Amino acid sequence: MNLESSLSFSNSWKDDFRDALRTQEECESFFETTLPHTPYSLFIPRPFAQKIKESGEGSPLWQQFLPSLQENRHDGLTDPIADQGHAVGGGIIHRYQNRVLFTPTEICPIQCRYCFRKNELHQNLDVFKSNLDHLRGYLLHHPEVEEVILTGGDPLILSNSKVYDLLDAISKIESIKMIRFHTRTPVILPNRINSGLVEVLNHFSRQFLAISLVLHTNHLSEWTPEFLRGLKRLRPLPINLLSQSVLLKGVNDNKEDLKVLFNSLYTRGVRPYYLHHPDPVKGGMHFMLSREEGRKLYLSLKKEVSGVVLPHYIIERPKGAGKTFALIENIH
Numbered sequence: 001m002n003l004e005s006s007l008s009f010s011n012s013w014k015d016d017f018r019d020a021l022r023t024q025e026e027c028e029s030f031f032e033t034t035l036p037h038t039p040y041s042l043f044i045p046r047p048f049a050q051k052i053k054e055s056g057e058g059s060p061l062w063q064q065f066l067p068s069l070q071e072n073r074h075d076g077l078t079d080p081i082a083d084q085g086h087a088v089g090g091g092i093i094h095r096y097q098n099r100v101l102f103t104p105t106e107i108c109p110i111q112c113r114y115c116f117r118k119n120e121l122h123q124n125l126d127v128f129k130s131n132l133d134h135l136r137g138y139l140l141h142h143p144e145v146e147e148v149i150l151t152g153g154d155p156l157i158l159s160n161s162k163v164y165d166l167l168d169a170i171s172k173i174e175s176i177k178m179i180r181f182h183t184r185t186p187v188i189l190p191n192r193i194n195s196g197l198v199e200v201l202n203h204f205s206r207q208f209l210a211i212s213l214v215l216h217t218n219h220l221s222e223w224t225p226e227f228l229r230g231l232k233r234l235r236p237l238p239i240n241l242l243s244q245s246v247l248l249k250g251v252n253d254n255k256e257d258l259k260v261l262f263n264s265l266y267t268r269g270v271r272p273y274y275l276h277h278p279d280p281v282k283g284g285m286h287f288m289l290s291r292e293e294g295r296k297l298y299l300s301l302k303k304e305v306s307g308v309v310l311p312h313y314i315i316e317r318p319k320g321a322g323k324t325f326a327l328i329e330n331i332h
């Protein structure tokens, strides 16, 4: 794996976030090309944009983060996993009995063109939408909930003090035993894994029975030396390091790329957890592949990677019925 690059992340991930490319004009000038107009916003931190530029047009990085004319297609669903049908207000989504999703922010470290929430997230500058009082009240009335899954947006786009406040508030609810972060920030803004965050995670690992950090990465070409340094800092912590990836047509829908990705995660202490079949989201239908194609690929992968390295291949059932294993024949 060649991770050499001429990227220059600043020491402050917040500076890289603030200085991101945000407009069509900025992106066209940076990438020295004309980009298609789409209704979806643009947001790419410059060091990561440099990596995309070096990878070139048509590369897995370019496909994931730069706009395509295909985003103007009218097919697909605005809320493909029917989150809103399970939303109970204050950023809480309660779909499964023993766990809730909490979205403390709408902000992401980058705009992924395939995102299943792409019609809902607007990189709204109202960063701290968290409604901790509401969350506390909800959890107190629902003692059957044992796990809070922090998602967004991206919970690690919050400052260390906000992450601390969030975990502190949740740790006071006796019924909550587990915390899970779903995050893409360590890949896109790798200096986010700073000593302050490591301290916060270490501190709260004693307040909960388990903390899991689920890192979202789809292709090895996303990785940087800074990301690997971040993994080294996280690895000694008493938390679970897991990964989730989305199977995307034209990005990672081949056995070799997935094999290298999952083996590289596992050998660095990150257990591959989920491989998601793509969701039929409006504006992202060009990333879809058929379930038959996905199944064939997964089964051929299964022959070549060890069982402890292979993630679950999962798919969202229609109408918000939740996740199931994508190898199951009939999905209702």
Ligand code: SF4
Residues within 6 Å of the ligand: 107, 108, 109, 110, 111, 112, 115, 116, 117, 118, 121, 152, 153, 154, 184, 216
């Ligand atoms: S970071 Fe996650 S939530 Fe944000 S745009 Fe990417 S896939 Fe969507």
